[in-house]
Amino acid sequence: MIRTFLLFLISCNLLARASEPIAGPHGGASATVSQPHVTAELIPERTLITAGQPFDVILHLHMDPDWHTYWINPGDAGLATQIEWTLPPGFTAGPIQWPTPEKHNMGPLITYGYGGDVYLLTTITPPAADGSSVNKVQIKAHATWLVCQEECIPGKADLEVDLSLAAKGALLDFKSFVNEDLFREARGHLPVPNTLWEVKGRYDIKPGVGGPRQQALWMQFKNKPGMNELAVGQLYFFPEQSNVLNANEDDNSHPDPKQKLSEFLLPLTLQQNGEKPAQISGVLVSDQSLIGNSRAVYIAPFPTDASDIPVSSASLTNPIQQNVVSENSAAIATGHPEPVEGSVPLAAQPWLIAVLGAAFVGGLILNLMPCVLPVLSLKVFSLMKHAGKNPRSAWIQGVAFTAGVVISFWMLAGLLLALRAAGNQLGWGFQMQSPGFVLALIFIFFLLALNLFGVFELGTSLVGVDAKATSHVSGFASSFLNGALATLAATPCTAPFMGSSLGFAAQQPPFVALLIFTFLALGMATPYFLLTIFPGALRFVPKPGAWMEAFKQFMGFLLMATVIFLVYVFGALVGQDEVPWLLVTLLLAGVGAWIYGRWGTPTHSGPVRVTAFMVALGFLASALNWGVALAQATPPEATVGSSPGGQGNFSWQTWSPAAVDEALAQGRPVFVDFTAAWCLSCKVNERVALENDAVKKAFTEKNAVLLQADWTHSDPQISETLRRFNRDGVPLYLLYSPKNKNAPQVLPEVLTPGMVLEALQSL
Amino acid sequence: MRTFLFIAICASTLLSLGLAAENTSALATIGQSAPNFTLQGSDGKEHSLADYKGKFIVLEWTNPNCPFVHKFYDSGAMQKFQKEETAKGVVWLRINSSAAGHEGSQTVSDLAAYVQSHHVAATASLLDPDGKVGHMYGARTTPHMFVINEQGTLVYAGGIDNRPSPDPADIAAAKNYVTTALDEAMAGKPVSTPTARPYGCSVKYASN
Numbered sequence: 016m017i018r019t020f021l022l023f024l025i026s027c028n029l030l031a032r033a034s035e036p037i038a039g040p041h042g043g044a045s046a047t048v049s050q051p052h053v054t055a056e057l058i059p060e061r062t063l064i065t066a067g068q069p070f071d072v073i074l075h076l077h078m079d080p081d082w083h084t085y086w087i088n089p090g091d092a093g094l095a096t097q098i099e100w101t102l103p104p105g106f107t108a109g110p111i112q113w114p115t116p117e118k119h120n121m122g123p124l125i126t127y128g129y130g131g132d133v134y135l136l137t138t139i140t141p142p143a144a145d146g147s148s149v150n151k152v153q154i155k156a157h158a159t160w161l162v163c164q165e166e167c168i169p170g171k172a173d174l175e176v177d178l179s180l181a182a183k184g185a186l187l188d189f190k191s192f193v194n195e196d197l198f199r200e201a202r203g204h205l206p207v208p209n210t211l212w213e214v215k216g217r218y219d220i221k222p223g224v225g226g227p228r229q230q231a232l233w234m235q236f237k238n239k240p241g242m243n244e245l246a247v248g249q250l251y252f253f254p255e256q257s258n259v260l261n262a263n264e265d266d267n268s269h270p271d272p273k274q275k276l277s278e279f280l281l282p283l284t285l286q287q288n289g290e291k292p293a294q295i296s297g298v299l300v301s302d303q304s305l306i307g308n309s310r311a312v313y314i315a316p317f318p319t320d321a322s323d324i325p326v327s328s329a330s331l332t333n334p335i336q337q338n339v340v341s342e343n344s345a346a347i348a349t350g351h352p353e354p355v356e357g358s359v360p361l362a363a364q365p366w367l368i369a370v371l372g373a374a375f376v377g378g379l380i381l382n383l384m385p386c387v388l389p390v391l392s393l394k395v396f397s398l399m400k401h402a403g404k405n406p407r408s409a410w411i412q413g414v415a416f417t418a419g420v421v422i423s424f425w426m427l428a429g430l431l432l433a434l435r436a437a438g439n440q441l442g443w444g445f446q447m448q449s450p451g452f453v454l455a456l457i458f459i460f461f462l463l464a465l466n467l468f469g470v471f472e473l474g475t476s477l478v479g480v481d482a483k484a485t486s487h488v489s490g491f492a493s494s495f496l497n498g499a500l501a502t503l504a505a506t507p508c509t510a511p512f513m514g515s516s517l518g519f520a521a522q523q524p525p526f527v528a529l530l531i532f533t534f535l536a537l538g539m540a541t542p543y544f545l546l547t548i549f550p551g552a553l554r555f556v557p558k559p560g561a562w563m564e565a566f567k568q569f570m571g572f573l574l575m576a577t578v579i580f581l582v583y584v585f586g587a588l589v590g591q592d593e594v595p596w597l598l599v600t601l602l603l604a605g606v607g608a609w610i611y612g613r614w615g616t617p618t619h620s621g622p623v624r625v626t627a628f629m630v631a632l633g634f635l636a637s638a639l640n641w642g643v644a645l646a647q648a649t650p651p652e653a654t655v656g657s658s659p660g661g662q663g664n665f666s667w668q669t670w671s672p673a674a675v676d677e678a679l680a681q682g683r684p685v686f687v688d689f690t691a692a693w694c695l696s697c698k699v700n701e702r703v704a705l706e707n708d709a710v711k712k713a714f715t716e717k718n719a720v721l722l723q724a725d726w727t728h729s730d731p732q733i734s735e736t737l738r739r740f741n742r743d744g745v746p747l748y749l750l751y752s753p754k755n756k757n758a759p760q761v762l763p764e765v766l767t768p769g770m771v772l773e774a775l776q777s778l
Numbered sequence: 779m780r781t782f783l784f785i786a787i788c789a790s791t792l793l794s795l796g797l798a799a800e801n802t803s804a805l806a807t808i809g810q811s812a813p814n815f816t817l818q819g820s821d822g823k824e825h826s827l828a829d830y831k832g833k834f835i836v837l838e839w840t841n842p843n844c845p846f847v848h849k850f851y852d853s854g855a856m857q858k859f860q861k862e863e864t865a866k867g868v869v870w871l872r873i874n875s876s877a878a879g880h881e882g883s884q885t886v887s888d889l890a891a892y893v894q895s896h897h898v899a900a901t902a903s904l905l906d907p908d909g910k911v912g913h914m915y916g917a918r919t920t921p922h923m924f925v926i927n928e929q930g931t932l933v934y935a936g937g938i939d940n941r942p943s944p945d946p947a948d949i950a951a952a953k954n955y956v957t958t959a960l961d962e963a964m965a966g967k968p969v970s971t972p973t974a975r976p977y978g979c980s981v982k983y984a985s986n
Contacts, residue, residue: 091918092980094942122877122983124918161845161944166881167979169845169944258936258975287916288808288935288973673985731805731913 042193044075045156048172052079053162057174059154060198064178067143072176073194073201074098074111074135074158082164083128086116088257088297090126094161094169096135101155105142112136114204115298115311116253118262121163123672123732125262127253134201141180150180206298206311211245212236214314215321218291221282230285232260232295234317235324237278244275248303252281252314255297258289263735272302280324295319367527371534378538412494413547417540419498424536427502428529450588450646453693454597457581458639460574461601462608467571469564470605471612498540580695587692587727589648596645600638607634670724672732675751678720682753684778685720686771689737689747692727697746700766707768713775752778806915806924808972812932815911817873817904820889825902830869832928834960838872838900839912841882841920842892844979845944850921851896853946860899863960870900875912880982882920883907909983919978925959925969933969934959942977 043062048055053076060071076084076096085093100108114134116127139154159171214236221231234252238244249272254260261284270279285291296316299305305312465471546552578601586594607630614627668674670687678685688705690697704710714721726733726745737747740761748762748771760774806813812835816826827835838856840847850856860870874889876882884892884905893903906912915924916935925934939952959969 092976092978094944094977121980122880122985123913124980124983126980159943163979165982166843167845258973287805288932290973290975671984676985731910 041197043176043178045174045176048174050170050172051162051168052082052164053077053084053160053170055158055170055172055174057154057156057158057176058194058197059176059178060194062176062178062193063181064141064152065181066141069138069140071136071138071198072154072156073198074137074156074174075132076129076135076158076160077132078130078162081130082162083119083126083130084133084160084162085126085128086253087111087113088127088253088255089161090118090128090257090262091124092121093126093128093163093167096133096158096160098135098137099157099159100137100139101157102139103141103152103154106152106154107140109138109140112138112205114201115206115300118251118253121165123263123735126163127262134197134204136198136201136205152178152180154178206300206313207306207309209299209306209312209314211239211242211306211312213239214317215324216295216317216319217321217324218285218319219282221284231282232285232291232319233324234281234283234295235278235321236281242277244277245305246273246275246303247279247305248272248301248310250281251300252283253298253300254283254295256290256292256295258286259292259295260284260289261286263739291319293319367530371530374531374534375538375541378535379541381535381539382542410547413544415492415494416498416501416547417537417544419495419500420502420540421498421533421536423499423502424532424539425529428532450585450648451643453581453585453588454642454646457578457585457597457601458604458642460578460581461604464571464574464578465605465608465612467567467574469568469612471608472616501539502536584693584727585646589646593645593648597642600642600645603634603638603641607631607638610634667721667723670722670733672736674720674722676756678722679751679753679756683718683720684753684775685722685749685751685759686714687722687724687747687749687751687759689724689726689733689745689749691725691745694726694745696764700746700748700764704766704768704771707771710768710771710775713772717775717778719775750774750778754778806932806935808932808935810932811930812924812926813914815914817906817911818886819905820886820893820903822886825871825904827871827926830871830901831930834866834868834928834964835926836863836868836870836956836960837915837924837926838870839915839917839920839922839981840872840874841876841979841982842874842884843882844920846978847920849944849946850938850949853949854897855946855949856921857897857899859954859957863957864899864901866960866964868960872898872900872903873906873911873917874904875906875909875917876982877909877984878907880984882982909981912981912983917981919976920981921978922976922981923956925956925963927963933963934972936972936974937976937978940974942975 041056041058043059045057055077056075058073058075060073064070074096078084083093085095087095089095096111098108098111102108112135114129117129119126119128119130141152154176156174157171158174159169161167161169214234216235217233219231219233221229221233247270250270252260263284270276270281294316297314298311299314300311302310304310582594582597585597610627611631615624615631617624619627667688670689675685675687688697688701690701724730724733724736726737737744740747740749746764746766748766749759750762751759760777762770762774812827814827816824819825847856864870874882874884876884886905889903889905892898893900911917915922919937921938923934923936923938924932927933934955936955938956939949939954941948941952955971955974958971962969
């Protein structure tokens with residue numbers, strides 16, 4: 016009978032425990048306090064506690080759907096939940112043990128917090144008892160929080176739990192572990208301690224999209240001894256410190272998710288105008304398990320002054336660039352090598368060699384530029400003079416000339432690096448968004464074209480300088496000087512034609528930038544150098560004659576074509592209404608140049624020349640002044656179709672993240688064209704690929720929404736999006752599928768109709 | 779040589795002139811020139827940052843519905859700061875970057891009524907509904923404060939004080955970073971705390 020009764024009691028007990036809900040009324044919990052959109056309660060781990068033995072309590076907040084409370088670092092906005100404890104004498108409470116937070120978007124801002132239910136653990140330690148028997152004690156918590164959806168509402172609750180405090184050694188009744196399951200689950204939501212890596216950090220720069228390099232925190236993770244290599248998956252780091260990191264850090268900076276690594280780097284962009292604390296801590300979250308079953312690891316505070324971190328790109332890429340970059344790490348010897356940004360994926364070729372090759376070819380092409388060719392052909396003719404005297408001497412002249420070119424390019428590179436170090440943002444594509452910069456280029460090329468037409472000569476022209484130089488110095492030095500002069504004359508030409516190569520160089524570490532400039536220089540000097548080695552090839556070099564003058568003038572027309580393009584860009588930037596006035600300023604500048612050219616030559620007397628010079632300068636100055644005023648005009652509302660590409664007749668709409676979401680919500684695929692008025696390759700791609708009939712038909716068949724993001728003017732939203740896709744600039748082509756909203760297909764920079772059709776088919 | 783120099787001087791003059799004409803591209807960064815902008819004010823007129831060249835300027839991002847803005851306005855504290863600083867010749871510009879249809883979005887007449895009813899003592903209250911200026915300055919919260927010195931350099935960007943809470947009782951004891959930055963900048967000293975954590979509700983930009 017007693018046995019049955021006992022069995023009954025035990026089974027009741029077991030049944031009671033089995034039906035104990037994890038959510039729902041918890042033993043010993045406080046009353047539930049209701050506040051707007053939040054209910055709060057305090058739940059102890061057990062109601063019978065032992066002196067000297069810590070126990071946990073949970074502050075449980077339940078939020079209405081779509082309402083969130085915040086983590087210790089709330090992110091871009093918000094306020095962390097706080098608890099003020101009122102405890103019996105001798106009791107101490109630890110800090111809140113935060114479960115792994117989630118990211119929430121509030122428009123373009125990102126916050127860190129929780130939705131639904133959050134269980135915030137705190138460990139409380141009772142003092143060692145004085146031997147008395149069980150006492151009743153009360154723990155009080157004053158909890159404050161901020162709960163937000165679109166609007167934010169501060170909330171608070173005063174919560175109390177009653178507990179029984181037993182002396183040390185007292186036997187604990189099994190029934191007092193009332194909330195074991197809840198606490199086990201709550202502890203499961205905590206990030207696990209970091210047993211895998213040694214972590215160090217350093218503040219340094221990394222290349223950014225849209226020109227300027229960005230300030231970043233580089234985190235280095237190195238496996239502790241005895242730990243195995245691990246594929247870390249897609250990572251996100253939640254810092255506990257506010258106002259340090261840019262929460263919008265996206266997948267563009269994570270190591271290859273699938274590669275097993277024993278060491279990797281994470282560069283995390285710093286918050287605009289944020290702080291740089293000496294120590295950082297936080298939670299590293301992956302989309303796959305890192306330690307045991309846990310995807311979240313707590314990274315304890317680590318110092319941010321580790322000077323020995325090689326901020327190397329070796330383990331740091333987009334999966335697409337993985338091949339490229341592992342070869343890169345061999346190519347980059349010293350300095351501070353940095354990750355390769357964006358661009359067409361170079362599949363098997365080591366990227367550095369490809370770039371240097373391009374630089375070399377670019378240098379060769381420079382010889383054809385109007386700035387250089389006239390000078391160069393004359394150099395060749397002077398070479399013939401030297402060759403006639405002594406073949407060996409000619410070869411040495413070739414070396415001297417090459418040296419002159421290379422060193423001048425190094426000086427240019429030095430200037431570029433100095434400017435960069437001084438904090439200027441030198442990125443060629445980026446500068447094309449600045450009306451002032453475009454204006455400067457317009458004036459430089461216009462005047463240079465006039466010079467080539469013969470409207471005025473620069474001093475006695477470069478020909479004369481050459482003669483002057485050689486008359487005073489020995490052969491070797493004169494060839495060296497010739498090389499330097501040729502480089503200088505080439506400078507204005509390098510900007511628009513070598514834009515991408517130089518823009519790339521501007522973002523590379525000093526060593527790589529110098530290499531690129533060196534190859535550019537070698538490319539430019541090579542024809543001359545080859546001619547000194549194979550003087551026989553001189554047969555193929557055109558003999559001097561009247562043709563030179565005609566050729567020079569023809570080059571002037573090429574420059575004028577550039578001026579026309581730049582005037583168009585200027586119009587796109589500040590408004591078409593300004594363009595006629597700009598042309599007037601050019602007219603003024605032209606008149607100034609003519610006055611100088613006609614009356615500033617040595618054939619006139621001193622006073623006449625000085626007057627001419629001053630008058631010419633006056634014209635030029637007023638033209639520039641006016642031009643600068645025009646450049647400050649407020650740009651017009653950017654409308655689709657205002658940037659040509661002739662897309663007005665096919666329904667392209669203005670891009671915005673909201674428009675993308677809307678279209679995807681309707682189940683339609685979205686094609687986004689990131690373009691700019693000054694981007695020639697964008698125009699070519701639009702003409703070739705996007706206006707192709709077959710492509711247009713495919714767009715219609717797939718019911719695609721076509722959006723255009725115009726980056727003619729600087730636009731932070733577009734810059735941010737480009738950065739997210741690892742690009743420095745336009746073009747960028749994205750194809751979103753409603754089935755996979757967050758991972759659009761990225762099409763290559765050089766677009767063909769075939770590529771677009773293929774991408775559309777794969778939807 | 780003369781030609782050499784001539785070309786070099788011409789090129790660099792033109793380039794620097796050109797770069798000087800630049801005005802709106804950069805993101806606001808401490809230590810650099812604060813980027814110019816033009817916004818419509820509660821008086822219906824356009825106001826540009828450049829209009830106030832040569833003065834100390836405070837930019838205050840605000841949202842009439844945010845509890846943290848209420849903290850300062852219901853208690854009269856923000857109006858008091860505005861009055862004190864404008865009396866010293868500081869230009870105080872309030873900016874609302876709430877997008878249309880979002881919390882706190884105001885029309886010009888809403889804004890004018892608010893300025894009136896709340897006895898706002900700022901120099902001007904401006905509307906930035908497309909969020910361009912907000913993004914340029916990286917405004918994340920309301921309030922989010924910026925201080926620009928007489929040379930047009932941004933010297934402070936961050937929270938208004940060191941007590942991030944919605945409780946007005948915390949204002950008196952808090953260290954106000956804005957008034958501190960202004961005092962230091964006006965005395966010609968470097969700003970000791972150029973940045974501090976901005977706290978408040980998120981700025982209601984158009985959704986992502």
